[in-house]
Amino acid sequence: MKDESQLSWDASWKQVETTILERDVWLLTDYIKRDYLMERLPGNARALEVGCGSAKLAALVAERGARVTGVDLSWHALLAAQRNFDAVKVSGALGQADAFHLPFADETFDAVFSTGLLEHFQDPTPIVVEMARVIRSGGIFFSDVAPLKFSILRMGMYLRGMARNVTDEYPYNGREIAAWLEAAVLRDIRIVASGVVPPLGLVRRFPTFRDWSFRHQNLWTRWDGTPLAEQLGFFYLAWAVK
Template sequence: MTDSSAITAYWDAAADDFDAEPDHGLRAAGTRDAWSRLLTAWLPPDPSSVLDVGCGTGSLSALVAEAGHRVTGIDLSPRMVDRARAKLSAAGLPARFLVGDAAAPPTGDERFDVLLSRHLVWTLPDPGAALADWTARLRPGGTLILVEGRWRESDGAGGGYVAGAEALPWHGGVTAADLSAAVRPLVTELRVEPLSHAPVLWGGPVTDERYAVIARV
């Protein structure tokens, strides 16, 4: 099994080049606009508090803040958090970023209207416990947004992730069916939106399973 220091070191090392991936940096206008449209459709119409867990360099946090929401980003990697703070500061966008375990965010008893997570649950040693923690942080009627996929079936190795990662319950990603089954007992409403068919989101065509689970507590 992986340990937190190894995971932190992995993502710290990845921070410098993280935004080079089209769906990470959202540097292409078409990709950025496509993600912005998705978030607009998923987020409440009124200004809301949004917890972005596993925020990375803050690209989605920036879109959330641009839409007028109050965003808090959490990431285990201090270097990722540094880049997220710098990104939103340069754009003149308000946000709060904290270094901490995304599976148990260091926000105390604070409750949020939305919890957003993208491509994170496959890295968690106990995804069921994290999902229970996340839904408990939402206010009644709050929204859980999980952008996930089973995108590493072709190589099976998780792209050279930290030692012991093969023991993770959802190593290599998680199918929509499996994630929905884990989330459904925790929520009152749930739907799945397939995302594999939209190459603009990923910087090109993909052949693996990518989707969003949108749920309400």
Template sequence: MSEKATYTHGHHASVLRSHGQRTALNSARFLLPYLKPHMKILDIGCGPGTITIDLATYVPEGHVTGLDMVGDILPGARERATAREITNIDFTTGDANALAYADETFDVVFCHQVLQHVGDPVAVLSEMRRVCKVGGIVAAREADYAVFMWYPELPGLRRWQEVYDQVARTNGGEPNAGRFLHVWARKAGFKEVECSVSSWCFAKPDEVKWWSETWQERAVKSAFAKGATENGFATPEELEGIATVWREWGEDVDAWISIPSAEVVCRR
């Protein structure tokens, strides 16, 4: 693998649980109107495969390939596909900087929350463009951590935001990728770039509880926690404090969080 950046979240069970809540409807709705039954799709950075599997239901006469750098998480993705009886799908390992596919292989090349974690997002988008058919679509969706919004405004959550930014940048990524996404696409050679924004909003009690519990664990056990302590951005005690603040946030009856992401649909 030629990727030089380090994936900030890692693949702790708490991270996979969080990513496993993503679906085509809540994470790729902007792409769905462009899909046609016969299309061949590549989903880069597929993780646990939940979005990938959903996309396969939109192309029943086509095929979807989920690609990830980490092979250890793909057996779970295959099991999920089998459980849903989705057969027009496969999962494989690969490097988005050097895709092992010929030019113009796919009708759609998609990635979700990936470009913020790579060292050269323009190079990855260029590779996505290369393997996309002329007339096809390259689509991406990326969050922007600096514009997350929440209530109540607990000081420890701003500290979490600061530490996350430090860890992500030290890992070689861009945590505010959303605001750069359309620029990266044009630098990668795309002339037609359609932009949009959508947001996850967690406000119902079960949603708040889930997000709170996820970050209580991620703050002290995930790769983020390791990066924070090893680089001296936060002590283990401070991370425990951040986990406690996420718990306090989750216990507030008025707790609410919005996580905006920029989206691009690029015509090859």
């Protein structure tokens, strides 16, 4: 039987018809994550995205030569993921699976990553432990965590008071995120405040500004790891070695 979370993710993915080719601020953040991840990924890596949703990051990583697998609870998410793979002409394995019980043997992948997943759980530690289980020794763990906090990206949401009604995101900080990775016995843990990017609406409304924002990706990442990113950034980036 489908649980409540699966039904609600299914319902939201059912409405999504866009692909990776339609640039918005989410794609800009995925480019930022792709570049950080690719710095650490061996060529031709076997990489798994957990809770892949529309698998934009997996598609971007596959474009750079990784052999990707994506898993998600929601079938409708997997349809969106396939559309994104098709849009950038990459292939990858997609399947339905629960992040708490991944259907892979220990040490299957060179890298395991997620984006937009961990902040939805009151205690994501069991998911991080499960992700770590399927990473080979010496392989890479990579995730963003977008806590419930103020950011330039979510400015409009805060001004409208909507953040007060969000019930499935938690206000995590970098220290708490590091503790999940420590519990999974990962090493060389790095947590960096990031995601100082323009507000969602501004990028959608003004295509010239959007194109300029994509062209100047370095302008957004130059703040990473600074107090400004702690205050105004949308997410933390977390990576570690198994």
